[in-house]
Amino acid sequence: MKVVVVGAGVLGLGVARALAAMDGVQTTVLESRYPAGGSTGLSAGAFIRQYVDEHELVVRCAGVERLAELEQRHGLNLRRIGVMRAIRDADTWTACERSVEMQRRLGVEDSRVIDAEEISRLVPHLNTDGMLGALWGPSDGYLDGAELCNILVDEIGAAGVGVHVRTTVTGLSRGGAAKYTVHTDHGNFPADVIVNAAGAWLGKVGESFDAPVEMLNERHEAYIFVLPETVGYTFPLVADYVPSMTADEGLYFRHEGTHQLIAGLHSNELAGAELVDPDDFYKGATQDRADVVIDLLARTLPGLDDLGYQGGWAGIYPHAAAGRAIIGPHPDNPDVIVAGGLAGQGLTVGLILGEAAAEWARYGELREWPSLERLKLPATTATEAVDG
Numbered sequence: 032m033k034v035v036v037v038g039a040g041v042l043g044l045g046v047a048r049a050l051a052a053m054d055g056v057q058t059t060v061l062e063s064r065y066p067a068g069g070s071t072g073l074s075a076g077a078f079i080r081q082y083v084d085e086h087e088l089v090v091r092c093a094g095v096e097r098l099a100e101l102e103q104r105h106g107l108n109l110r111r112i113g114v115m116r117a118i119r120d121a122d123t124w125t126a127c128e129r130s131v132e133m134q135r136r137l138g139v140e141d142s143r144v145i146d147a148e149e150i151s152r153l154v155p156h157l158n159t160d161g162m163l164g165a166l167w168g169p170s171d172g173y174l175d176g177a178e179l180c181n182i183l184v185d186e187i188g189a190a191g192v193g194v195h196v197r198t199t200v201t202g203l204s205r206g207g208a209a210k211y212t213v214h215t216d217h218g219n220f221p222a223d224v225i226v227n228a229a230g231a232w233l234g235k236v237g238e239s240f241d242a243p244v245e246m247l248n249e250r251h252e253a254y255i256f257v258l259p260e261t262v263g264y265t266f267p268l269v270a271d272y273v274p275s276m277t278a279d280e281g282l283y284f285r286h287e288g289t290h291q292l293i294a295g296l297h298s299n300e301l302a303g304a305e306l307v308d309p310d311d312f313y314k315g316a317t318q319d320r321a322d323v324v325i326d327l328l329a330r331t332l333p334g335l336d337d338l339g340y341q342g343g344w345a346g347i348y349p350h351a352a353a354g355r356a357i358i359g360p361h362p363d364n365p366d367v368i369v370a371g372g373l374a375g376q377g378l379t380v381g382l383i384l385g386e387a388a389a390e391w392a393r394y395g396e397l398r399e400w401p402s403l404e405r406l407k408l409p410a411t412t413a414t415e416a417v418d419g
């Protein structure tokens with residue numbers, strides 16, 4: 032069976048990695064730019080298991096296991112600086128305590144709910160006003176999206192997967208040397224099944240395949256600061272946001288390397304940010320958005336007045352209109368597997384959702400990840416995209 036995967040971000044490469052481990056599949060990855068040339072290379076790199084929803088936790092714990100595999104086998108640099116989520120009300124405290132129990136059952140030994148005193152010991156500069164405590168995962172942290180993708184390309188290349196960069200997919204027709212022919216600006220590729228893992232371009236590629244998907248591509252910025260010499264400790268990733276519990280987007284920041292801090296605003300839901308065309312949006316940071324974060328940081332880290340703002344960048348959170356990740360056969364053509372909608376959280380889950388998409392591609396059903404049936408694309412999404 033010939034499978035063509037469109038997109039060499041974390042998800043497309045995760046699909047290809049899983050396909051490479053299956054018998055009877057010849058896999059080709061087509062990428063219009065270069066590995067991690069989309070959202071994956073523009074992310075803040077956080078890998079996080081600190082979630083309160085059991086489904087989310089199961090996928091994330093497995094995702095971090097896969098990342099640790101890549102660390103062991105290929106030296107992927109997982110910087111385990113810790114992840115701390117602020118708890119501001121009693122319901123969130125209870126949900127976080129449950130999360131810790133679930134994490135124990137899933138093999139995460141070191142996560143804890145900590146009180147404000149312990150927060151201050153770990154992050155002495157942090158203003159803990161209004162915080163009851165935090166959900167603390169000392170062995171979560173961040174990685175480099177480009178490094179991850181390059182390691183995956185090497186690994187799947189060694190397993191016989193062809194990766195074609197600077198090759199833009201333009202359409203799909205029936206027949207040829209296999210069930211379908213995938214058209215690109217650099218020739219045609221035979222395919223029996225095609226996986227559309229084009230991130231923010233999922234809608235555009237889907238349209239060219241007559242397998243439409245409605246995307247809501249939110250533009251998000253991240254900012255870089257130089258830390259004063261006097262800090263003397265490593266900032267974990269601190270997030271004023273607990274998924275499933277916090278309604279609005281919240282500030283996050285973390286140490287970057289040895290001397291910098293990266294910060295931004297994050298929500299797993301649509302945050303009302305500008306919706307953009309992935310081929311035409313401003314990739315720098317805007318001063319008005321930066322000012323919001325600079326102001327929040329000043330209030331959150333009041334002792335760090337001399338934090339030097341260094342500019343920033345913008346990329347896309349690829350949200351699917353379905354409101355969650357979408358993994359599964361397209362309702363109009365089950366030979367097209369849709370894989371996307373990872374929004375602002377693809378690095379922890381990309382490899383696992385890639386495995387699920389590979390199962391759909393190879394077997395037409397889920398085997399190892401039956402619980403991810405819930406991520407199938409609803410039939411109405413295709414119709415809405417056509418009508419809308």
Ligand SMILES: Cc1cc2nc3c(=O)[nH]c(=O)nc-3n(C[C@H](O)[C@H](O)[C@H](O)COP(=O)(O)OP(=O)(O)OC[C@H]3O[C@@H](n4cnc5c(N)ncnc54)[C@H](O)[C@@H]3O)c2cc1C
Nearest residue numbers: 038040042063069070071075076077200230346376377378
């Ligand atoms: C500022 C910012 C901060 C973020 N921080 C985090 C974070 O800390 N942690 C986290 O987990 N997530 C974070 N994210 C989100 C994360 O980057 C995404 O969830 C993830 O990268 C999506 O991966 P993907 O493989 O689906 O898409 P992409 O990485 O965009 O990959 C899609 C690929 O498809 C290719 N493509 C598109 N069209 C075609 C075509 N026609 N033919 C061939 N190839 C094509 C593109 O070039 C691209 O390389 C952040 C995102 C941004 C913007």
